[in-house]
Amino acid sequence: MIVDRNGNITIIAQEKASVKTLVNNIEQAYDDKYKSYHLIVRLSSLEKISLEDIIEFLRLSNTHRGDKKSFVIVTSQADLDQMPDELVVVPTLQEAYDIIEMEDIERDLGF
Template sequence: MILNTDGNITIITQETATPIQLVQKIEASYAKIKNDNIIVNLSSLNKVTLDNIIEFLQLSNTHRKSKHSFIIVSDKINLDETPDEIVVVPTLKEAYDIVEMEEMERDLGF
């Protein structure tokens, strides 16, 4: 797991761990990143399944309740199959755009 910080955004890049292992690693280091918007980049994986995405659901819900963005980046999943409760986008650029839009919504009180 590689952590890169860009302002108030932490980008977590998948190396070799499985999604389950990645979720466990994120939960273990969550105290360090809990006040940031989080982007989980799964672009390096050859195959991403719906079950892989669902592994992040509880972590995403917890983080979003604390008024921060949690976004997964993967172009290997059918976005129509993903649950509405979790944000999945195909590119890192789109993830940054979502963070920006969600911050504006929070600033406006939505």
């Protein structure tokens, strides 16, 4: 797991561990390292991403979004049409930044 910070955004890149292991690692360090930042999880190193893999992030995403922070998954390996509405999944890192910017504006406007 590679962690990078860019202002108020933390980017977590998946290396070799399974999605379940990645989710578990993020959850264990959540309060100390990630709670105060918008999160982008990059799964670009994985060859195939199943719907079940993406759903592993649902609880973490709901918790994070409940704290008024954005949670975006970046992968071009998943069928975006099958993704649940509760999760934000985009194919590129730039789109993840755009989503966070839009959600910040919505929060500022009270939505």
